[in-house]
Amino acid sequence: MSVVAGDGWAGLGWDGWRDHALVRERLECGADPNVWGGGRPLHRAAVSGSPEVVAELARRVDDVDAEEAGGTALWAAVLSDRADNARVLAAAGADPWRTALAGWSPGRLSLAGPTPDLFMVPSGERGLTPAESAAATEARRLTAALGDLDHDGTGLACVAGIDAAEAARRLGAGPYEDPELDLLLEDPVSYDADDSLQIIGATDVPGGCVITQPWGYAPQMPGVLTLLSAGTVCYGLYANPKSGNQGSIARDGVMEGTDLHPGGGPDEGDSPQGVLAAYLYHHNAVAYSCAYVGLRPTDARAVTGPPDLWLKLPRRGYWH
Structure with missing residues (x-):
């Protein structure tokens, strides 16, 4: 390979990042170990690379604890549950107890994950609080209960503190018992789109209820969420097949957050509780949505069906 242009990582x-020979060749030909596009090669390797590549880059970077988006490469490895890469980085001098987002360090966050013994906890370093330990335990239970869901195209509203019957009352939705329901379930595309958006399912779960639509976004429309959230809170999710998971929050009849990214990683500015939840439910948008409002489903039926009730929404302007 000839001397590379730019930062040397174009086309990789x-x-x-799992090909040690290829990465080493790039480095030998002049690739910058500290710069990759708008970020850092070591962070990319920490998430998706092999331990050999991580070790190679860690030997060459100016600072193994250099930050990107508020966190070090070790922080990125812990967030991605890459214990193998985290161990390599720690051995290369990365600091597990360096504060990253909202007071969390990679080491303390790892105590809530699948490898709590990843790092030796130094004397005087605080562990998890009882509330944080309980959140981690519930996350393990909830993600196991829901399993590996294929929820592309599904809309949900997770509602705290009310049951399916009360949700129907708030929405003014009546029972739906059309004989064409089986056709809709088998082939939603063949059904009239305007009509299908009026049809939703509702299922009781511990802590509240889940409103679902396997083929559309209706449950997370603002007009639905605000009606459902009177005196309580609900989290809306639409698993958009084109652009990914889209989240919304309504509290006591008011939209509190829109264009959210449930199941994504933590962001700078998140609260300590928000960082922990983003880690515990990374890549699990449905579990995140349930947990946000305190729902505790024991299986995936509220999402995958059949629901307790099929309902038909009255026609009104739900986007206002």
């Missing part, structure tokens, strides 16, 4: 896909 995600799989390339």
Whole structure:
């Protein structure tokens, strides 16, 4: 390979970060170990690379604890549950107890994850609080209960403190018992789109209820969420097949957050509780949505069906 242009990483896909020989060749030809596009190669490798690539880059970077988006490469490895890469980084001098987002360090966050013994906890370093330990325990239970869901195209509203019957009353939705329901379930595309958006399911779960639509976004429309959230809180989710998971929050009849990204990683500015939840439910938008409002489903039926009730929404302007 000839001397590379730019930062030297152009054309290297995600799989390339697992190819030690390829990465080493790039480095030998002049690739910058500290710069990759708008970020850092070591962070990319910490998430998707092999331990050998991580070790190679860690030997060459100016600072193994350099930050990107508020966190070090070790922080990125812990967030991604890459214990193998986290161990390599720690051995290369990365600090597990360096504060990252909202007071969390990679080491303390790892105590809530699948490898709580990843790092030796130094004397005087605080562990998890009882509330944080309970949140981690519930996250393990909830994600196991829901399993590996294929929820592309599904809309949900997770509602705290009310049951399915009360949700129907708040929405003014009546029972739906059309004989064409089986056709809709088998092939939603063949059903009239305007009519299908009026049809939703509702299921009781511990802590509240879940409103679902396997083929559309209706449950997370603002007009639905605000009606459902009177005196309580609800989290809306639409798993948009084109653009990914979209989240919304309504509290006591008012939209509190829109264009959210449930199941994504933590962001700078998140609260300590928000960082922990983003880690515990990384890549699990449905579990995140349930947990946000305190729902505790024991299985996936509220999402995958059949629901307790099929309902038909009255026609009104739900986007206002």
